[in-house]
Amino acid sequence: MTTADGDGLLAALRGIVGQSHVLTGEDTTGYCADWTGRFGGPTRAVVRPADTAQVAAVLRTCNDAGVPVVPQGGNTGLVGGGVPRNGELVLSLRRLDTVGALDPHTPSVTVGAGVTAATVQRVAAGHDLALGVDLAARDSATIGGMVATNAGGIHVVAHGSMRQQVLGVEAVLADGTVVRHMTGLAKDNAGPDLAQLLTGSEGILAVITAVILRLVPRPADTAVALIGCDDPAGALAVVAAVRRVRPLAVEVMRAAGIAMVAEHAGVPVPLAPLPAWLVLVEVEGGPTQLEEVVGDRPSAVAQDAADARRLWQLRERHTEAVNARGVPVKLDVTVPLDRLGAFVDRLDAIVPGAISFGHLAEGNLHVNLLGEEATAANEDAVLRLVAEHHGSIASEHGVGVAKVGHLHLTRSAGEVDALHRIRQAMDPAGILNPGVVLPVRRPDR
Numbered sequence: 477m478t479t480a481d482g483d484g485l486l487a488a489l490r491g492i493v494g495q496s497h498v499l500t501g502e503d504t505t506g507y508c509a510d511w512t513g514r515f516g517g518p519t520r521a522v523v524r525p526a527d528t529a530q531v532a533a534v535l536r537t538c539n540d541a542g543v544p545v546v547p548q549g550g551n552t553g554l555v556g557g558g559v560p561r562n563g564e565l566v567l568s569l570r571r572l573d574t575v576g577a578l579d580p581h582t583p584s585v586t587v588g589a590g591v592t593a594a595t596v597q598r599v600a601a602g603h604d605l606a607l608g609v610d611l612a613a614r615d616s617a618t619i620g621g622m623v624a625t626n627a628g629g630i631h632v633v634a635h636g637s638m639r640q641q642v643l644g645v646e647a648v649l650a651d652g653t654v655v656r657h658m659t660g661l662a663k664d665n666a667g668p669d670l671a672q673l674l675t676g677s678e679g680i681l682a683v684i685t686a687v688i689l690r691l692v693p694r695p696a697d698t699a700v701a702l703i704g705c706d707d708p709a710g711a712l713a714v715v716a717a718v719r720r721v722r723p724l725a726v727e728v729m730r731a732a733g734i735a736m737v738a739e740h741a742g743v744p745v746p747l748a749p750l751p752a753w754l755v756l757v758e759v760e761g762g763p764t765q766l767e768e769v770v771g772d773r774p775s776a777v778a779q780d781a782a783d784a785r786r787l788w789q790l791r792e793r794h795t796e797a798v799n800a801r802g803v804p805v806k807l808d809v810t811v812p813l814d815r816l817g818a819f820v821d822r823l824d825a826i827v828p829g830a831i832s833f834g835h836l837a838e839g840n841l842h843v844n845l846l847g848e849e850a851t852a853a854n855e856d857a858v859l860r861l862v863a864e865h866h867g868s869i870a871s872e873h874g875v876g877v878a879k880v881g882h883l884h885l886t887r888s889a890g891e892v893d894a895l896h897r898i899r900q901a902m903d904p905a906g907i908l909n910p911g912v913v914l915p916v917r918r919p920d921r
């Protein structure tokens with residue numbers, strides 16, 4: 477190899493993954509900008525390994541040359557952690573798309589990091605099972621990316637986030653060392669859990685290459701309803717009611733967001749006049765399960781699968797409808813449920829035009845700042861408000877590069893220092909995702 481910047485590096489990488497899997501120039505375009513168009517930059521190359529051995533060889537080569545690497549899965553991340561910023565090499569894991577053994581007893585399935593959530597759902601459905609985490613980006617989001625971000629999504633109220641689904645992991649450290657703990661045992665306390673350490677690590681500790689995922693029973697019947705409420709207190713009463721049955725999803729939207737989706741996607745709105753707050757609930761069982769939840773509130777209860785899909789579109793198409801209005805500043809926050817009303821009052825005073833929606837049962841609101849409100853000052857004000865209400869400034873999308881400057885609001889100096897030390901131990905040269913999650917430390921520190 478000549479220099480880290482010279483042809484020697486690319487030639488070495490081509491020797492590992494093959495000529496056609498090292499992309500440069502215009503061929504890298506789709507890998508260099510994030511889903512929202514807010515984050516991204518140039519890359520020296522996109523490298524697409526086919527298996528764990530190739531991932532290890534690529535990382536060893538980059539580590540020896542001191543070349544920074546951005547791991548990338550489906551590139552649906554919303555905080556800029558999976559795209560290059562300053563010419564870093566992109567390591568695309570999408571070709572690691574093998575679906576391995578499904579163990580019907582645990583139940584669980586072994587998959588490569590590049591397998592999409594939709595593929596896992598399809599495979600699991602063939603056995604009357606499901607992946608407990610589901611999200612609107614299911615067709616592109618990869619299991620590696622979902623573990624790396626500890627993705628949440630629409631079923632956390634029933635099954636938890638990715639952290640609760642991961643039973644084993646195979647990963648490659650920055651220096652090319654392969655680490656595996658793939659027993660898939662439901663109980664296994666033989667020391668600290670590597671899979672849990674890597675879950676939510678956003679590509680700064682290791683590159684995930686394979687995962688054993690817990691699967692959950694697929695409900696025989698589900699019922700879906702859209703329920704109108706006057707205010708956050710009304711929405712929280714729905715949460716309390718739905719917890720008395722078997723909730724699968726409890727999602728919240730507001731009138732402005734619903735109107736925006738209806739206009740953007742042409743999805744009919746079943747409630748008129750449109751209530752200020754709307755809660756979409758899905759429960760296990762038939763429509764009778766919803767009777768007490770709905771009570772005498774304005775509501776639309778799905779009569780069939782097509783109805784249910786339409787109601788879900790009103791919720792799931794918020795992200796694309798927001799994007800259609802321009803590049804948003806997306807905030808992904810959680811506040812304790814008993815502070816939600818007070819938080820929203822203050823939020824509405826700061827950014828009255830924001831489009832807010834999210835996962836109500838966890839107090840997780842996605843606050844999208846648009847147009848003139850999409851400023852750094854408003855972002856700062858909202859995140860400080862979250863901290864004041866004892867919330868999280870990075871709920872399910874992660875920290876990425878978007879929230880690094882605000883990490884101190886909800887993580888103590890001691891915690892941040894411990895994270896730096898873990899990172900330093902696992903990636904001493906600091907080649908994996910520099911600037912993501914943690915601020916880059918000067919060498920003398």
Ligand code: FAD
Nearest residue numbers: 549550551552553557558618620621622627628629679684
């Ligand atoms: P990428 O975007 O490629 O990467 C995300 C992060 O993971 C980056 O830091 C990257 O470096 C790292 N990474 C990727 N692969 C690996 C790997 N193999 N090893 C190590 N690090 C890796 N998120 C939710 O939590 N809940 C939602 O409900 C939700 N809904 C969404 C809806 C839409 C329409 C969109 C566009 C996004 C949504 N997201 C949601 C965000 C996104 O889908 C998740 O963060 C998802 O987990 C990212 O997966 P990915 O494969 O696209 O990862």
Ligand code: MLT
Nearest residue numbers: 612629792794795834842
């Ligand atoms: C969602 O729940 O739809 C997402 O996390 C995506 C978003 O925040 O736009």
Ligand code: ZN
Nearest residue numbers: 629834842872
């Ligand atoms: Zn979400």
